[in-house]
Amino acid sequence: MSEMPAAADMRPATAPFARLAGVEVTRGARTVFSNLNLTLTERRIGLVGDNGSGKSTLLRLLNGLILPDTGTVTVEGLDTRRDRRKLPATVGFVFQNVDHQIIFPSVREEIAFGPIQQGTPKAEANAAADRLLARHGCAGWGDRAVSDLSEGQKQLVCILSALAAGPSVLLLDEPFSSLDLTTRLTLASRLGALDVTLVMASHDVDLFAGFERVIWLKGGEVAADGAPADIVPLYEADARARAELAIGRQAGRAFP
Numbered sequence: 001m002s003e004m005p006a007a008a009d010m011r012p013a014t015a016p017f018a019r020l021a022g023v024e025v026t027r028g029a030r031t032v033f034s035n036l037n038l039t040l041t042e043r044r045i046g047l048v049g050d051n052g053s054g055k056s057t058l059l060r061l062l063n064g065l066i067l068p069d070t071g072t073v074t075v076e077g078l079d080t081r082r083d084r085r086k087l088p089a090t091v092g093f094v095f096q097n098v099d100h101q102i103i104f105p106s107v108r109e110e111i112a113f114g115p116i117q118q119g120t121p122k123a124e125a126n127a128a129a130d131r132l133l134a135r136h137g138c139a140g141w142g143d144r145a146v147s148d149l150s151e152g153q154k155q156l157v158c159i160l161s162a163l164a165a166g167p168s169v170l171l172l173d174e175p176f177s178s179l180d181l182t183t184r185l186t187l188a189s190r191l192g193a194l195d196v197t198l199v200m201a202s203h204d205v206d207l208f209a210g211f212e213r214v215i216w217l218k219g220g221e222v223a224a225d226g227a228p229a230d231i232v233p234l235y236e237a238d239a240r241a242r243a244e245l246a247i248g249r250q251a252g253r254a255f256p
């Protein structure tokens with residue numbers, strides 16, 4: 001299992017980088033958050049919770065992809081409603097589903113897109129993309145068609161694209177689910193060492209061992225919030241208890 005190490009030489013977190021105040025969000029017919037209040041200060045924050053508990057919605061609130069129906073969300077001093085256009089230069093996002101992120105045919109174009117949007121000349125952005133690829137063991141990938149990559153390779157390209165834009169906050173939604181163990185361990189270690197604030201949702205709770213804070217979401221509410229060593233066992237015990245209950249109910253019934 002992969003464990004993301006704590007960053008050693010990182011500037012200490014002092015002021016909050018994000019705040020959610022009185023946030024209500026409805027998606028479709030469902031109220032996901034009814035009054036969510038969070039202050040985020042730590043440089044390594046993990047989100048855990050069952051499917052549908054609100055992890056992706058919280059990450060999308062932080063990058064302005066979803067705006068609160070009521071309440072406010074501020075990240076690095078930017079109000080996600082008022083300053084939406086400034087957010088992409090500050091807040092990077094790695095989607096759970098690579099097809100929601102990748103828009104260009106070649107790997108180099110995909111990675112260079114963010115910096116070009118921010119005003120970097122194309123040749124410079126392309127050269128930086130190639131250097132970034134080489135640093136992550138993907139030298140020569142620049143001209144490759146994204147459509148020819150495996151799911152895990154696409155996931156890696158998505159992570160590198162997010163990093164290329166030089167965000168100060170990186171939001172990761174299940175970023176390693178398709179990566180092989182070697183790439184997962186390498187990338188987790190590299191991400192852990194970056195001087196960038198990370199907020200990551202994952203079902204792979206071992207990744208949070210070096211984190212400073214884990215928030216457990218349950219049905220759109222914060223069920224527990226604190227140090228990984230305290231929160232992860234609570235979540236696991238709760239998940240196991242509910243699984244045992246479900247298995248007990250199923251006992252004797254034929255599997256459909």
Ligand SMILES: Nc1ncnc2c1ncn2[C@@H]1O[C@H](COP(=O)(O)OP(=O)(O)OP(=O)(O)O)[C@@H](O)[C@H]1O
Binds near residue numbers: 032050054055058096
């Ligand atoms: N596009 C949508 N339209 C309507 N409802 C949605 C939409 N996306 C999510 N939801 C609902 O919002 C709730 C929270 O979903 P969300 O994707 O934030 O959960 P999650 O914790 O990230 O789940 P997972 O672990 O499966 O990724 C769920 O009840 C889900 O059904």
